[in-house]
Amino acid sequence: MSGRNNYHRRFAGRPGHPVCVTVGMFDGVHLGHRHILATLRDMAAETGMEPVVVTFDRHPREVLSSTPFPRLTTNAERAALIGGCGIDRIVELPFTPELASLSACDFLRQVLVGQMGAEGLLLGYDNMFGNKQKNDFADLPQEAACLGVALRVDEAVVAGGADISSTRIRQALSDGRVEEAAALLGAPYSLTGQVEQGFRVGRTLGYPTANVAIPDGKALPADGVYAVSVADGVPAMANLGPRPTFGSDRRTLEVHLIGRRDDLYGHTLTVRFIARLRDIRAFPSPAALAAQLEQDKNHALDILNP
Numbered sequence: 062m063s064g065r066n067n068y069h070r071r072f073a074g075r076p077g078h079p080v081c082v083t084v085g086m087f088d089g090v091h092l093g094h095r096h097i098l099a100t101l102r103d104m105a106a107e108t109g110m111e112p113v114v115v116t117f118d119r120h121p122r123e124v125l126s127s128t129p130f131p132r133l134t135t136n137a138e139r140a141a142l143i144g145g146c147g148i149d150r151i152v153e154l155p156f157t158p159e160l161a162s163l164s165a166c167d168f169l170r171q172v173l174v175g176q177m178g179a180e181g182l183l184l185g186y187d188n189m190f191g192n193k194q195k196n197d198f199a200d201l202p203q204e205a206a207c208l209g210v211a212l213r214v215d216e217a218v219v220a221g222g223a224d225i226s227s228t229r230i231r232q233a234l235s236d237g238r239v240e241e242a243a244a245l246l247g248a249p250y251s252l253t254g255q256v257e258q259g260f261r262v263g264r265t266l267g268y269p270t271a272n273v274a275i276p277d278g279k280a281l282p283a284d285g286v287y288a289v290s291v292a293d294g295v296p297a298m299a300n301l302g303p304r305p306t307f308g309s310d311r312r313t314l315e316v317h318l319i320g321r322r323d324d325l326y327g328h329t330l331t332v333r334f335i336a337r338l339r340d341i342r343a344f345p346s347p348a349a350l351a352a353q354l355e356q357d358k359n360h361a362l363d364i365l366n367p
Contacts, residue, residue, distance in 0.1 A: 080150075081110040081181025081211070082173055084190050086120055086227070089133035090142035092247045093185070093218040093225040098146040100215050101183050108211065110181050114148050115173070117156040124156050131280035133227055133234075133246075138253070152177070165191025165198040174208050182210050186217040187224070220245055237283035239334040249290070249333040252279050254314070256325040266351040268358075270300070270315035271325045273332060284312070288336045288361035291318060296365040298357050299332060305343035319358055336364045 083101050087094050098114070105112035116139070122130040134142065140151055154160060154172070163171065168191050173179040182205060189198050197204075205212040217224045225245050233241040234250060243249045254274035275281065284302030291297050296319045303310040316332055338360050344350040 079108075079110045079180040080113045080177060081105050081108060081183065082113045082115050082152075082177065082179045083183040083185070083188075084115045084168075084173070085185060085188055087114065087116055087139055087143060088120070088227045089230055089246055090139060090146070091133075091225055091227065091230060091245050092220070095146055095247060096218045097183065097185050097215050098143065098148055100213070102147055104181060104183055104211075104213060108181055111150065112148055113150045113152060113177070113179075114143055115152045115154065115177075118153050119156045121156055121161065124158065124161055129278060131231065132278050133230060133250070133280050135253075135276055135279065162192055164195035165189070165201055166204040167191070167195075169201060169204055169210070170208065174210060180210055182212050184212070184214045186215055187226075188215075231280050234280055234282045237285050237337045239282050239287065239337055242282075243335075249335055250282065251331055251333040252276060252281075252314075253329060253331040256328050256330055258326065266347060266354060268317045268351070268354050269322055270317045271328075271330055273314045273316055273330050275312075275314055282334055282337070284341050286338045286341065286357055287334050288338055288364045289316060290333045290335060290365060291316060291330055295319075295321065296362060297332075298338070298354075298361040299334075300341065302341045305341065317354075317358075319362060336361075 081101065081104050083097055085094075085097075101112045101114070104110070118136065120130045120132060122128075136153065140153075143151055160168075160172075169182070173182065184201075191198055202212055219225065221241075223229065230242050230245050230250075233239070233245070239250055252273075252275065254276055256271045257274050258272065282301060287299045287301060289297045289299045297316050298319065299314060299316045301314050302312055304313070304315075314332065316330065338357050344353060
């Protein structure tokens with residue numbers, strides 16, 4: 062079966078039910094993305110089409126530059142968030158060099174219309190796709206009209222005087238400004254990982270921790286000590302980064318559930334970053350570190366349970 066027919070079999074809409082699509086990475090599914098998804102739902106309802114999000118299995122920068130690119134959401138997290146916005150169908154295309162070689166008009170013609178049967182296309186205000194060297198994105202309105210595709214452009218979503226973007230959120234995280242990231246995302250930034258065997262040092266200090274595996278390729282906040290929440294809002298604090306007091310420069314995520322001593326080894330834990338408490342620093346003794354952890358705990362509780 063040809064690639065074209067295989068795409069059609071997998072991605073075409075329900076028989077007799079045309080689709081309207083929007084295209085993008087939707088990394089983080091932030092407030093700007095949510096506005097696009099709401100507009101897509103409205104467009105589908107007005108035209109009797111089925112709303113479909115078209116995205117990619119890898120960030121284009123990873124393929125085009127052959128270097129890792131930190132993601133705000135894993136593919137599974139992204140799919141869950143988009144589904145939570147009321148979009149039932151997500152098409153995750155393999156981002157291959159062949160796909161990357163298509164111009165914007167070729168992508169519209171061959172993939173969105175030819176393989177998916179799209180009759181509507183919603184673009185974000187700064188949304189661009191297609192090979193930039195072929196530079197025909199400006200021709201999309203004319204190409205869409207020729208193909209009978211209804212084209213709309215969504216408006217920008219602004220916060221703090223600037224457009225909301227995944228790039229802006231990554232920068233906020235890299236600076237440790239997790240409150241700003243949460244405001245742009247519409248929810249606290251989070252990561253999910255399995256609890257692994259740690260060094261058990263926290264137990265000796267009276268602050269047992271869960272050593273949470275960091276997902277590959279996941280964007281991380283700046284190193285530091287954070288007020289976080291886990292599970293169903295359980296208050297906690299986390300150390301993200303090295304452990305200089307004990308001579309370790311390995312970057313880890315250790316989470317202490319305040320008031321809990323659950324055995325979490327082997328469990329999967331979702332950690333939501335609420336506020337940054339302080340920098341990581343070396344202490345002259347374990348006792349000095351324990352005294353600081355008591356202050357961190359009280360500070361975290363003041364933030365988490367105001």
